[in-house]
Each structure stands twice: as C-alpha cells, then as structure tokens.
Amino acid sequence: MPDQSVQPAADPYDALLLLSFGGPEGPDDVVPFLENVTRGRGIPRERLKEVGRHYFLFGGVSPINAQNRELLHALRKDFAEHGLDLPVYWGNRNWAPYLTDTLRELAADGHRRILTLATSAYASYSGCRQYRENLADALAALEGEGLPLPRVDKLRHYFNHPGFVRPMVDTTLAALAELPEGRRAGAHLAFTTHSIPTAAADTSGPVAAHTEDGEGGAYVAQHLDVARLIVDAVREETGVEHPWRLVYQSRSGAPHIPWLEPDICDHLEELHGEGAPAVVMVPIGFVSDHMEVKYDLDTEATAKAAELGLPVSRASTVGADPRFAACVRDLVLERAATERFAEGRAATAPVRCALGALGPSHDVCPVGCCPARSPRPAAAGSD
C-alpha cells in the first residue's frame, strides 16, 4: 500500500479552482454584470430593472466578491496549516476575475490537473451544470489560443457535509437567540433557497432522482435533508422541535412559467395569519451572505415581517467559517484518494463523509444530470 506520508496528499491534483458567480464592484458595473448574467436567458425587462435597483441600493456593490476573497484566504490558511500544498485560484461566471482568464493563468502556471469548488452546495442546472458549461467554454477558449489544456474535475456536492451543516446549526441557534425571549420556543424555522423553475427542479440531479410532478427532484430532496438535520440538531441543543418548512426566494423568469413556491414573503404572511409568534429565516441554499440574502431576506422579507408585526431574525450562511474551509480540504483529499484508487495506486477507497439520509453525492455527474434546456458542451462530467 502506498505510504500516504510521503505522497503529496492532493496527488494527482495540482491546483484548486474556486468557481463562483461574481458580482458588480461599483455602480458602473451593474448593467454590464446583469447583461452577463441574463444573456440568452429570457428574463423580463421589468425584473432586470428591479434587480438593478437592489444593487444600486447597495452602492452598486455586490457583497459576493469580498466574500469569495475571504473564502480564498480561509482556504489558503487552512491548507497551509495542514500541510496541504495546493495553490488556490479564483474565477467567476459573470464578473472579473473571469473564469477564462483564471484558467489561462492556471495553464500558464503549468497546472494540468485542476479540481473545482463551485460556490453552490446542491444539484441544479444553475448551481452545477451551468458551471460545467462555463468550464467547457473556458477550455474551448484556451484551445482556440493553442494553449495546453488542463484536465478539470469538480468536487462533489457538499450540502450534507458536516463542515457545511454544523456552522449553519450554530448560526440558526444564534438567530433564535436574537428573537424576543418569550417568542423563541414557538418560533418557526423558514429554510430558504433560490427558487428555480419547477421543470429544472424536477430534472435536477442524476436521472434516477428526477421527478415528474413538481416534487422538485434532487434539488428539493437535498434541501429537505439539510433542513431536517438542522431541525434535529437544534432540538438536541434546546429541547425544542421547531415547526419548519422549506420555502423559496429570488424568483425570476416570466410569470406564466411555474417556479418553486411558496415565496418567503408569502410564507411569512401565512405564518402570521396562523398566529406564529416569530420566524427564523435560514438561507441553507447559499454559501455566503451575498445580494440574494442581503436584499431578498434582510431587506425585502424583513420589511414584510415588520409590516406584519412578526418578529424575525436571519441565520448567517457558512461564508469563510474555518469548518467550511476544513470541509473543502476533506473533500479535496477524499477526491484525490478516490482518483489514486481508481488509477490502481491505492489499495482502498477513502471514507466519504456525509450526514443525513441521502449519503455522499456522486463525484462525476452522470449522463442526464441537471440537463440544460438546450444541450451545450459541459466539462467535468459524463456528458
């Protein structure tokens, strides 16, 4: 059996790529950013104007880039402290540093086997395959420039990894503690994620997980698994089983196309009508407190709750929590070990850490996983 102590732990990988959404860094960036996001995606003009307004309310600056810089820092620190000698790069889908530029830099720096961490924990077209399409586009651009093409893989979904779930248990407990004491025990937990078209939800994840009737495929099943884990952990800590529901936010697209519901604001209204004493919003769908959290929850939903006279608080996302950085290291080491095992260079496959009922997600997206509306080349998967 190979000696792990002398083998570079990330072997065969020589770099990690943090792949994210990107966001504007000033007022002049907002419109070009939105054009990048929505190119060819059929978003109504009215919706774009409205979303532009959200960014302008925050000075035209999305929090997402600063948060990714913090995550980069946390990853580099964690890797250095644990002797993992693996450089970490960062590229985005919609704003500088653009993925294609980063991939060109990776190739120029001599990296040939790259592992990607996307800032989306769940299966869906927007959170997984679209990033794989972006990788294929970037590789095609490099090929067009005659550059050596690195091989690019993608880390498995981490929604049920303890390094993602446990920080959110703590932030949920902290958000509960922010509520007026007399309202705490009866508080509802509203787990939120990005709404997506029900058709995209039903075809999310591997074909075996697809559903036909608006049940939401792997996307919804994965979020429900995380919500249950948090509810159980909170009960263990406080002795209270809080009533809860998975709800949605940030709906886009044309009104006649069905998206996942209910919206968080409608849910708050309904809970208020039922006499709920308070609500904690827990944005399990996101990895950082970016604009969808700062505007849609902290601004819009919080204003709605104030109007209703319903006390609310909001749990933080994992952000740059050291436990999340450690989770990424664990996933990198796991995947590297899996690759060495597959190449016949290790005697055993690694342990794959996961909580909940669904078990560890696949390493390589199988054929038909989270299909696009019209097929496009995608990297780091079977199709």
Ligand SMILES: CC1=C(CCC(=O)O)c2cc3nc(cc4[nH]c(cc5[nH]c(cc1n2)c(C)c5CCC(=O)O)c(CCC(=O)O)c4C)C(CCC(=O)O)=C3C
């Ligand atoms: C599943 C999902 C995630 C979570 C997974 C992941 O993180 O990837 C996510 C994240 C994000 N979405 C973001 C921003 C936007 N998303 C849009 C539009 C859309 N998102 C969709 C889905 C998702 N989006 C969908 C189906 C659309 C419709 C258009 C289309 O079919 O593609 C639009 C266009 C305007 C609008 O309609 O809202 C904007 C500006 C930001 C940046 C925030 C910041 O700046 O801090 C982030 C992290």
Ligand SMILES: [Fe+2]
């Ligand atoms: Fe989005």
